[in-house]
Amino acid sequence: MEKALIIAAGKGERIKCISKEKPKPLIKLLGLTLIERVILSLKEAGISEVFIVVGYKKEKIVEFFGDGRRYGLRINYIENDEFQRGNGISLLKAKNYLKEKFLLLMSDHIFDEEAIKRVSNFELGDFEIGIVVDRNYPNFIDLGDATKVLVKDGMVVDIGKKIENYNGIDCGIFIVRDTAFKYFEEALSKGEDTLSGMMKEIAIRNKLKAIDFEGKFWIDIDTEKELKTAKKLLLKNLFKETDGPISRYINRPISTKITELLVNLPISPNLMTVISFIISILSSILFLKGNKFYFLIAGIIAQFSSIVDGCDGEIARLKFKKTDFGAWLDSVLDRYSDFFLILGITIGYSIYKGEFSISTFLIGYFAMFGSFMNSYTAVRLDQIIEKKGIKGIRFGRDIRIFLIMIGSILNKLKLLLLILAIITNFISVKRIFFLKKEI
Amino acid sequence: MEKALIIAAGKGERIKCISKEKPKPLIKLLGLTLIERVILSLKEAGISEVFIVVGYKKEKIVEFFGDGRRYGLRINYIENDEFQRGNGISLLKAKNYLKEKFLLLMSDHIFDEEAIKRVSNFELGDFEIGIVVDRNYPNFIDLGDATKVLVKDGMVVDIGKKIENYNGIDCGIFIVRDTAFKYFEEALSKGEDTLSGMMKEIAIRNKLKAIDFEGKFWIDIDTEKELKTAKKLLLKNLFKETDGPISRYINRPISTKITELLVNLPISPNLMTVISFIISILSSILFLKGNKFYFLIAGIIAQFSSIVDGCDGEIARLKFKKTDFGAWLDSVLDRYSDFFLILGITIGYSIYKGEFSISTFLIGYFAMFGSFMNSYTAVRLDQIIEKKGIKGIRFGRDIRIFLIMIGSILNKLKLLLLILAIITNFISVKRIFFLKKEI
Numbered sequence: 082m083e084k085a086l087i088i089a090a091g092k093g094e095r096i097k098c099i100s101k102e103k104p105k106p107l108i109k110l111l112g113l114t115l116i117e118r119v120i121l122s123l124k125e126a127g128i129s130e131v132f133i134v135v136g137y138k139k140e141k142i143v144e145f146f147g148d149g150r151r152y153g154l155r156i157n158y159i160e161n162d163e164f165q166r167g168n169g170i171s172l173l174k175a176k177n178y179l180k181e182k183f184l185l186l187m188s189d190h191i192f193d194e195e196a197i198k199r200v201s202n203f204e205l206g207d208f209e210i211g212i213v214v215d216r217n218y219p220n221f222i223d224l225g226d227a228t229k230v231l232v233k234d235g236m237v238v239d240i241g242k243k244i245e246n247y248n249g250i251d252c253g254i255f256i257v258r259d260t261a262f263k264y265f266e267e268a269l270s271k272g273e274d275t276l277s278g279m280m281k282e283i284a285i286r287n288k289l290k291a292i293d294f295e296g297k298f299w300i301d302i303d304t305e306k307e308l309k310t311a312k313k314l315l316l317k318n319l320f321k322e323t324d325g326p327i328s329r330y331i332n333r334p335i336s337t338k339i340t341e342l343l344v345n346l347p348i349s350p351n352l353m354t355v356i357s358f359i360i361s362i363l364s365s366i367l368f369l370k371g372n373k374f375y376f377l378i379a380g381i382i383a384q385f386s387s388i389v390d391g392c393d394g395e396i397a398r399l400k401f402k403k404t405d406f407g408a409w410l411d412s413v414l415d416r417y418s419d420f421f422l423i424l425g426i427t428i429g430y431s432i433y434k435g436e437f438s439i440s441t442f443l444i445g446y447f448a449m450f451g452s453f454m455n456s457y458t459a460v461r462l463d464q465i466i467e468k469k470g471i472k473g474i475r476f477g478r479d480i481r482i483f484l485i486m487i488g489s490i491l492n493k494l495k496l497l498l499l500i501l502a503i504i505t506n507f508i509s510v511k512r513i514f515f516l517k518k519e520i
Numbered sequence: 521m522e523k524a525l526i527i528a529a530g531k532g533e534r535i536k537c538i539s540k541e542k543p544k545p546l547i548k549l550l551g552l553t554l555i556e557r558v559i560l561s562l563k564e565a566g567i568s569e570v571f572i573v574v575g576y577k578k579e580k581i582v583e584f585f586g587d588g589r590r591y592g593l594r595i596n597y598i599e600n601d602e603f604q605r606g607n608g609i610s611l612l613k614a615k616n617y618l619k620e621k622f623l624l625l626m627s628d629h630i631f632d633e634e635a636i637k638r639v640s641n642f643e644l645g646d647f648e649i650g651i652v653v654d655r656n657y658p659n660f661i662d663l664g665d666a667t668k669v670l671v672k673d674g675m676v677v678d679i680g681k682k683i684e685n686y687n688g689i690d691c692g693i694f695i696v697r698d699t700a701f702k703y704f705e706e707a708l709s710k711g712e713d714t715l716s717g718m719m720k721e722i723a724i725r726n727k728l729k730a731i732d733f734e735g736k737f738w739i740d741i742d743t744e745k746e747l748k749t750a751k752k753l754l755l756k757n758l759f760k761e762t763d764g765p766i767s768r769y770i771n772r773p774i775s776t777k778i779t780e781l782l783v784n785l786p787i788s789p790n791l792m793t794v795i796s797f798i799i800s801i802l803s804s805i806l807f808l809k810g811n812k813f814y815f816l817i818a819g820i821i822a823q824f825s826s827i828v829d830g831c832d833g834e835i836a837r838l839k840f841k842k843t844d845f846g847a848w849l850d851s852v853l854d855r856y857s858d859f860f861l862i863l864g865i866t867i868g869y870s871i872y873k874g875e876f877s878i879s880t881f882l883i884g885y886f887a888m889f890g891s892f893m894n895s896y897t898a899v900r901l902d903q904i905i906e907k908k909g910i911k912g913i914r915f916g917r918d919i920r921i922f923l924i925m926i927g928s929i930l931n932k933l934k935l936l937l938l939i940l941a942i943i944t945n946f947i948s949v950k951r952i953f954f955l956k957k958e959i
Contacts, residue, residue, distance in 0.1 A: 404959075405959050406955065406956060406959040409900055409955065409959060410952065410956075413893070413896065413897065413952060416892070416893060416896060417893075420885075420889045424885055427885075431878075437876070437878045437881075439870075439876045439881075442876075442878075442881045445885070446859075446863055446866075446884070446885070446888070449885070449888070449889065450859045450888065450892075453855070453889075453892050454852075454855060454856075457852065457855060457892075457896070458852060461848055513849065513852060516845065516848065517845060517849075520843075520844050520845040520848060
């Protein structure tokens with residue numbers, strides 16, 4: 082599919098207090114307006130041309146997006162001055178613009194971007210229309226306001242806000258064909274001006290195919306409460322399956338809070354990567370001071386840099402700015418950070434002790450190498466974890482830096498290096514044998 | 521395509537002296553028989569069922585391959601007792617077995633395995649037969665004996681051993697359809713019993729599509745001289761685009777010689793990886809002896825391990841035993857080798873000098889880290905090199921180990937560490953900026 086239609090004409094009255102100046106689609110949520118998220122999800126799913134049905138405060142939307150060049154796709158506008166009527170009218174206004182199969186989305190629905198990719202690859206039968214249905218709808222859904230559907234044998238047989246008998250919720254994502262417009266018009270002639278009323282016309286003909294929602298979350302934002310829930314869902318979605326325990330329970334909860342603050346500023350993910358690197362280097366330098374107090378400060382700063390290190394990827398994901406180079410740079414600078422940290426600890430401890438003992442240096446060598454091999458073997462390990470969903474504690478940088486903080490606070494740097502040297506090398510060798518079976 | 525036909529019925533008289541006991545397809549070449557190479561290439565191209573037309577000493581071939589389970593595909597045999605006649609007869613014998621589109625190959629043609637993958641994905645028009653044609657035939661081709669073709673507008677318009685006017689050579693790889701058998705029979709009724717005679721029948725009807733040979737090499741093995749050439753071509757094909765200069769001009773020429781000897785023994789690629797690792801560890805231990813003579817020996821052994829390190833991949837490629845784990849293990853053990861080598865040099869030098877100076881240890885740290893970052897950044901660099909075919913000197917492990925040998929022979933270990941520390945780190949940082957543009 083190459084084209085998509087977004088309905089953005091409505092007034093969004095239930096969320097008026099925060100949208101007095103601008104229409105609901107332009108409400109900002111974690112660095113992007115609601116409709117920007119929809120458009121960028123479509124872009125990632127390979128859509129090259131988007132039609133937006135505008136109505137209420139349409140000039141603001143047109144002004145905001147222009148021809149879409151900034152987003153790497155073409156954006157066209159379809160006017161709907163009857164936006165006070167049901168949202169089905171908006172769909173009908175698109176009749177003369179879309180002469181093929183297209184995706185239909187709402188400007189105020191938020192979902193994880195993977196969901197759209199899957200839907201756009203869904204194969205429909207002849208003359209079928211697809212409707213994405215959530216069969217395991219979560220508890221934050223306002224069931225009173227949601228459009229319910231009854232699915233039988235993969236087809237939607239009934240749809241509406243007020244149906245009694247239902248087993249799924251309409252997620253507001255559709256695959257529509259131009260051949261269906263005549264049925265939508267038929268619905269209108271019967272007095273049905275809502276989208277669900279028009280879809281019912283298709284359901285009656287047994288051509289409304291249910292597509293299971295397989296994304297991580299979706300939400301229809303009608304109220305401020307739902308806007309807050311959407312924010313929570315987007316932030317929760319930043320937790321990664323490959324996060325280690327320290328990352329999951331300490332770093333991510335804090336880094337997502339920082340990201341929440343930073344995401345509205347014009348800070349690029351790569352800049353965040355460099356900032357986190359600089360903080361880590363600062364920690365390394367403080368270790369060189371060679372005394373207890375600075376060790377403590379350096380350890381805390383190291384842990385702080387490890388937390389901030391999560392923000393680059395989080396900002397990138399929230400703002401659809403993930404790049405191959407960004408991910409690569411992050412991992413390369415992490416290796417430099419690790420190197421300078423362990424070097425700093427080794428030298429700092431020697432200064433503290435007033436002697437350069439060979440044992441300290443040797444242990445430092447092994448700790449550094451083990452840390453490196455940990456990351457080197459993690460690339461393959463993470464591929465396996467993501468593919469097979471293997472659970473268990475992943476020993477990674479999050480734990481290493483956390484140990485550095487603990488060791489620094491306790492002023493047990495040599496013991497720290499020894500523990501790092503042993504654990505990291507043990508884990509790396511263990512992974513070789515583990516991956517021999519798994520690859 | 522799922523099926524392939526291999527013609528292996530002929531007597532191969534011109535190479536008799538070395539095939540007295542066995543038919544030509546069973547002649548061994550670098551660890552595999554000629555026909556095994558064809559079968560394993562087909563396997564890699566996704567073919568699941570192979571038909572072999574057998575004739576001369578057929579029982580030996582059947583005994584050798586059985587049902588093909590050992591190779592991960594199904595092998596069936598078609599008997600052709602008229603193998604003294606032209607090879608077109610072998611093709612006709614397959615008529616009742618192949619009711620679809622299939623690949624047709626000769627059992628005595630060797631080519632790089634990528635070629636078959638490309639051919640099997642080639643899209644033909646209705647009723648077309650595909651013939652792989654080499655338009656830039658190399659000088660080792662026996663033009664007197666080769667089947668020549670004349671290509672016009674992508675179609676073969678004439679084919680035969682004795683045509684005067686030609687612009688390509690038939691490589692012995694075809695895509696055939698069952699619908700063509702009636703034309704082959706027509707050719708036979710005209711007295712044509714060779715494959716090229718039968719293909720001419722298709723060419724006359726303007727349905728013989730020329731598929732450009734896009735592999736690295738192919739050769740038809742009819743004589744002992746050609747067998748030797750095939751060996752050379754297979755070994756030359758082991759040189760990799762990402763090989764650094766030391767690898768290309770010193771290590772590969774030697775390692776391929778070693779591989780040539782080892783490939784007939786039951787040594788697995790992973791065992792070779794471990795052997796090379798052990799040799800490298802031996803070198804590290806010798807450095808610890810802390811005297812000039814042992815440094816020299818250790819340096820030479822390190823370089824030797826670097827040479828042997830090429831054999832695992834070479835054996836794997838020659839015997840179709842490449843695995844993801846093998847490639848991964850090789851790179852992981854290389855990191856361990858690097859670590860122990862630089863550690864050995866650092867400690868060995870300190871023992872030699874009789875003092876543990878902090879500068880030696882620091883330089884060692886940086887040399888080790890730089891070596892590591894070299895390999896860490898090389899993964900991405902090599903992807904770019906392979907994709908874009910970028911030329912230039914690739915600073916990698918081959919050069920690092922070579923420098924270690926030179927430094928050890930000259931007994932300049934501290935200078936060596938310093939040079940490694942500077943060059944490796946400089947190169948790694950440079951790559952970050954290079955890859956920023958390229959990724």
